[in-house]
């Protein structure tokens with residue numbers, strides 16, 4: 001029996017990575033006088049990885065990483081116009097409209113009649129709150145959690161805070177690294193719904209045979225129903 005469904009947000013409920021892909025392409029263009037695009041991409045990812053422990057995930061962290069990448073590749077003072085463009089990229093990322101992915105609204109609404117629904121997302125707290133409010137889903141879901149990182153212990157904390165039983169809870173999301181593997185390791189059920197684009201930092205491959213992949217969020221009700229009946233899928 002599944003009574004609670006945890007839903008990832010970025011690239012599971014709404015478009016996110018496509019906006020970061022655009023911002024990264026803009027960074028490559030901006031820094032093209034100093035470095036080739038693949039070098040910019042590589043430095044952005046390497047510096048982002050170093051910065052996660054300090055600045056966490058999300059847009060503000062992306063802006064700081066971009067400023068650091070610019071300083072690194074320019075090798076001296078970053079021109080004021082380059083700094084201004086990076087801040088603008090951050091503003092654009094923070095304020096883009098929330099576009100729900102295909103099938104999300106009707107599926108979430110239909111799941112809400114029989115299940116407790118909790119959005120579990122990571123990233124910038126203010127940005128994630130704004131997106132949840134703008135999504136139109138806040139009135140449908142029961143609650144939301146904005147965690148610092150999606151680790152096994154973060155999933156345990158979510159279970160404890162909401163009084164949930166791991167065996168009756170499923171996590172749904174587009175990232176194997178954040179949504180699926182740690183949730184399974186925490187004893188929850190989990191299902192993977194790949195999205196068209198994923199951040200390189202989250203892009204892992206695994207032959208873990210516990211992983212269930214669904215083509216669309218529209219497949220979640222049937223999958224959850226199969227777990228209710230005790231049918232392995």
Ligand SMILES: [Mg+2]
Nearest residue numbers: 008010011174
């Ligand atoms: Mg996601």
